Amino acid sequence: MKCCTKKIQTIIAGHFGLGPDLFGPLKTLSKFLICMAMAAIGLRTNLFSLVKNGRAALLVSLICWLGVTVLTLIWQAILGIW
Template sequence: MHPGANTLDTAAIVKMTRTLAIIPITLVLALLRTRREGKQGGAQVDIKKIFPWFVLLFLVASIITTLLPIPAGLVSFLKSASKFFIVMAMVAIGLNTDIVKLVKTGGKPIFMGFCCWVAIACVSLLVQHLLGIW
Protein backbone atom coordinates (compact mmCIF):
# COMPACT_ATOMS: atom_id res chain seq x y z
CA MET A 1 0.00 0.00 0.00
CA HIS A 2 1.26 3.46 -0.89
CA PRO A 3 2.04 5.59 2.21
CA GLY A 4 -0.07 8.40 0.79
CA ALA A 5 -3.18 6.21 0.94
CA ASN A 6 -2.86 5.91 4.72
CA THR A 7 -2.42 9.66 4.98
CA LEU A 8 -5.48 10.23 2.83
CA ASP A 9 -7.58 7.89 4.99
CA THR A 10 -6.45 9.66 8.16
CA ALA A 11 -7.11 13.08 6.63
CA ALA A 12 -10.60 12.03 5.56
CA ILE A 13 -11.41 10.83 9.08
CA VAL A 14 -10.09 14.03 10.65
CA LYS A 15 -12.03 16.17 8.16
CA MET A 16 -15.28 14.28 8.79
CA THR A 17 -14.80 14.51 12.56
CA ARG A 18 -14.23 18.26 12.37
CA THR A 19 -17.20 18.70 10.06
CA LEU A 20 -19.55 16.70 12.27
CA ALA A 21 -18.29 18.52 15.37
CA ILE A 22 -19.93 21.69 14.01
CA ILE A 23 -23.36 20.37 14.96
CA PRO A 24 -22.95 19.86 18.73
CA ILE A 25 -20.69 22.89 19.08
CA THR A 26 -23.23 25.24 17.50
CA LEU A 27 -26.05 23.75 19.56
CA VAL A 28 -24.13 24.28 22.81
CA LEU A 29 -23.08 27.81 21.85
CA ALA A 30 -26.66 28.71 20.89
CA LEU A 31 -27.94 27.43 24.24
CA LEU A 32 -25.24 29.30 26.19
CA ARG A 33 -26.02 32.49 24.31
CA THR A 34 -29.73 32.07 24.97
CA ARG A 35 -29.17 31.65 28.69
CA ARG A 36 -26.77 34.60 28.89
CA GLU A 37 -29.08 36.94 26.96
CA GLY A 38 -32.06 35.74 28.97
CA LYS A 39 -30.32 36.68 32.23
CA GLN A 40 -29.17 40.10 30.96
CA GLY A 41 -32.41 41.25 29.37
CA GLY A 42 -34.79 39.54 31.72
CA ALA A 43 -36.86 38.39 28.75
CA GLN A 44 -36.90 34.90 27.34
CA VAL A 45 -34.82 34.55 24.18
CA ASP A 46 -36.27 32.41 21.40
CA ILE A 47 -33.70 29.82 20.32
CA LYS A 48 -35.29 29.76 16.85
CA LYS A 49 -34.01 33.30 16.31
CA ILE A 50 -30.40 32.56 17.17
CA PHE A 51 -29.98 28.99 15.96
CA PRO A 52 -27.82 28.77 12.81
CA TRP A 53 -30.21 27.00 10.42
CA PHE A 54 -27.45 26.18 7.96
CA VAL A 55 -26.42 23.43 10.39
CA LEU A 56 -29.71 21.59 9.87
CA LEU A 57 -29.49 22.08 6.11
CA PHE A 58 -25.93 20.74 6.21
CA LEU A 59 -27.13 17.70 8.15
CA VAL A 60 -29.97 17.07 5.67
CA ALA A 61 -27.58 17.38 2.72
CA SER A 62 -25.17 14.94 4.39
CA ILE A 63 -27.93 12.39 4.96
CA ILE A 64 -29.23 12.71 1.40
CA THR A 65 -25.79 12.28 -0.18
CA THR A 66 -25.07 9.31 2.07
CA LEU A 67 -28.32 7.43 1.50
CA LEU A 68 -29.26 8.29 -2.09
CA PRO A 69 -27.28 7.71 -5.27
CA ILE A 70 -26.63 11.05 -6.95
CA PRO A 71 -25.91 11.20 -10.70
CA ALA A 72 -22.35 12.19 -11.63
CA GLY A 73 -23.61 15.10 -13.74
CA LEU A 74 -25.45 16.57 -10.77
CA VAL A 75 -22.41 16.11 -8.52
CA SER A 76 -20.24 17.93 -11.06
CA PHE A 77 -22.74 20.78 -11.31
CA LEU A 78 -23.04 21.07 -7.51
CA LYS A 79 -19.24 21.15 -7.13
CA SER A 80 -19.01 23.97 -9.68
CA ALA A 81 -21.87 25.85 -8.03
CA SER A 82 -20.25 25.35 -4.63
CA LYS A 83 -16.96 26.85 -5.83
CA PHE A 84 -18.82 29.78 -7.38
CA PHE A 85 -20.75 30.53 -4.18
CA ILE A 86 -17.61 30.27 -2.03
CA VAL A 87 -15.86 32.77 -4.30
CA MET A 88 -18.89 35.09 -4.18
CA ALA A 89 -18.97 34.87 -0.37
CA MET A 90 -15.28 35.74 -0.18
CA VAL A 91 -15.78 38.66 -2.58
CA ALA A 92 -18.71 39.90 -0.48
CA ILE A 93 -16.62 39.71 2.68
CA GLY A 94 -13.76 41.53 0.99
CA LEU A 95 -16.00 44.26 -0.40
CA ASN A 96 -17.62 44.72 3.01
CA THR A 97 -14.27 45.06 4.78
CA ASP A 98 -13.56 48.59 5.95
CA ILE A 99 -9.80 48.98 5.59
CA VAL A 100 -9.76 52.16 7.70
CA LYS A 101 -11.49 50.39 10.60
CA LEU A 102 -9.17 47.41 10.19
CA VAL A 103 -6.12 49.67 10.45
CA LYS A 104 -7.63 51.61 13.38
CA THR A 105 -8.45 48.48 15.37
CA GLY A 106 -4.88 47.69 14.63
CA GLY A 107 -2.90 44.66 15.31
CA LYS A 108 -5.14 42.95 17.84
CA PRO A 109 -7.40 41.09 15.37
CA ILE A 110 -4.52 40.46 12.98
CA PHE A 111 -2.31 39.23 15.83
CA MET A 112 -5.11 36.99 17.10
CA GLY A 113 -5.56 35.50 13.63
CA PHE A 114 -1.83 34.94 13.37
CA CYS A 115 -1.75 33.24 16.79
CA CYS A 116 -4.64 30.97 15.79
CA TRP A 117 -2.87 30.09 12.55
CA VAL A 118 0.37 29.24 14.41
CA ALA A 119 -1.51 27.17 17.00
CA ILE A 120 -3.39 25.19 14.35
CA ALA A 121 -0.18 24.60 12.39
CA CYS A 122 1.69 23.42 15.51
CA VAL A 123 -1.10 21.08 16.62
CA SER A 124 -1.36 19.70 13.09
CA LEU A 125 2.37 19.03 12.90
CA LEU A 126 2.37 17.48 16.38
CA VAL A 127 -0.47 15.11 15.50
CA GLN A 128 1.27 14.16 12.26
CA HIS A 129 4.46 13.48 14.20
CA LEU A 130 2.65 11.39 16.82
CA LEU A 131 0.94 9.36 14.09
CA GLY A 132 4.25 8.82 12.33
CA ILE A 133 3.10 10.60 9.20
CA TRP A 134 5.74 13.33 9.40
Protein backbone atom coordinates in the same frame (compact mmCIF):
# COMPACT_ATOMS: atom_id res chain seq x y z
CA MET B 1 -21.89 13.76 7.94
CA LYS B 2 -21.17 13.93 4.22
CA CYS B 3 -22.77 10.53 3.72
CA CYS B 4 -26.02 11.65 5.31
CA THR B 5 -26.03 14.90 3.35
CA LYS B 6 -25.67 13.04 0.05
CA LYS B 7 -28.55 10.75 0.97
CA ILE B 8 -30.78 13.70 1.81
CA GLN B 9 -29.86 15.43 -1.45
CA THR B 10 -30.63 12.28 -3.42
CA ILE B 11 -33.98 11.80 -1.69
CA ILE B 12 -35.01 15.40 -2.30
CA ALA B 13 -33.84 15.32 -5.93
CA GLY B 14 -35.65 12.03 -6.52
CA HIS B 15 -38.82 13.46 -5.04
CA PHE B 16 -38.77 16.33 -7.53
CA GLY B 17 -37.84 14.07 -10.45
CA LEU B 18 -34.24 15.25 -10.80
CA GLY B 19 -31.55 12.77 -11.75
CA PRO B 20 -28.14 12.34 -10.13
CA ASP B 21 -26.45 13.73 -13.27
CA LEU B 22 -27.61 17.18 -12.14
CA PHE B 23 -25.42 17.13 -9.00
CA GLY B 24 -22.12 17.68 -10.86
CA PRO B 25 -23.08 21.04 -12.41
CA LEU B 26 -24.78 22.16 -9.19
CA LYS B 27 -21.64 21.37 -7.21
CA THR B 28 -19.55 23.40 -9.66
CA LEU B 29 -22.04 26.26 -9.52
CA SER B 30 -22.01 26.26 -5.71
CA LYS B 31 -18.19 26.47 -5.65
CA PHE B 32 -18.28 29.36 -8.13
CA LEU B 33 -20.88 31.25 -6.09
CA ILE B 34 -18.89 30.77 -2.86
CA CYS B 35 -15.78 32.13 -4.60
CA MET B 36 -17.73 35.14 -5.87
CA ALA B 37 -19.11 35.86 -2.39
CA MET B 38 -15.68 35.60 -0.78
CA ALA B 39 -14.19 37.88 -3.45
CA ALA B 40 -16.95 40.43 -2.88
CA ILE B 41 -16.31 40.41 0.86
CA GLY B 42 -12.56 40.73 0.33
CA LEU B 43 -12.87 43.57 -2.16
CA ARG B 44 -15.03 45.57 0.25
CA THR B 45 -12.63 45.13 3.18
CA ASN B 46 -10.66 48.21 4.18
CA LEU B 47 -7.35 46.76 5.44
CA PHE B 48 -6.13 49.99 7.06
CA SER B 49 -9.33 50.31 9.07
CA LEU B 50 -9.20 46.62 9.97
CA VAL B 51 -5.64 46.87 11.30
CA LYS B 52 -6.34 50.17 13.08
CA ASN B 53 -9.54 49.08 14.83
CA GLY B 54 -9.02 45.35 15.19
CA ARG B 55 -5.46 44.90 16.42
CA ALA B 56 -6.44 42.79 19.41
CA ALA B 57 -8.64 40.50 17.33
CA LEU B 58 -5.95 40.14 14.67
CA LEU B 59 -3.36 39.32 17.34
CA VAL B 60 -5.59 36.66 18.92
CA SER B 61 -6.32 35.13 15.51
CA LEU B 62 -2.59 35.08 14.67
CA ILE B 63 -1.79 33.36 17.97
CA CYS B 64 -4.55 30.79 17.38
CA TRP B 65 -3.35 30.17 13.83
CA LEU B 66 0.23 29.67 14.99
CA GLY B 67 -0.91 27.40 17.82
CA VAL B 68 -2.95 25.19 15.51
CA THR B 69 -0.06 25.03 13.03
CA VAL B 70 2.50 24.06 15.66
CA LEU B 71 0.25 21.48 17.31
CA THR B 72 -0.61 19.96 13.93
CA LEU B 73 3.06 19.63 13.00
CA ILE B 74 3.89 18.11 16.40
CA TRP B 75 1.02 15.63 16.08
CA GLN B 76 2.12 14.69 12.56
CA ALA B 77 5.67 14.14 13.82
CA ILE B 78 4.38 11.90 16.63
CA LEU B 79 2.33 9.84 14.17
CA GLY B 80 5.24 9.64 11.73
CA ILE B 81 3.34 11.37 8.94
CA TRP B 82 5.76 14.31 8.70
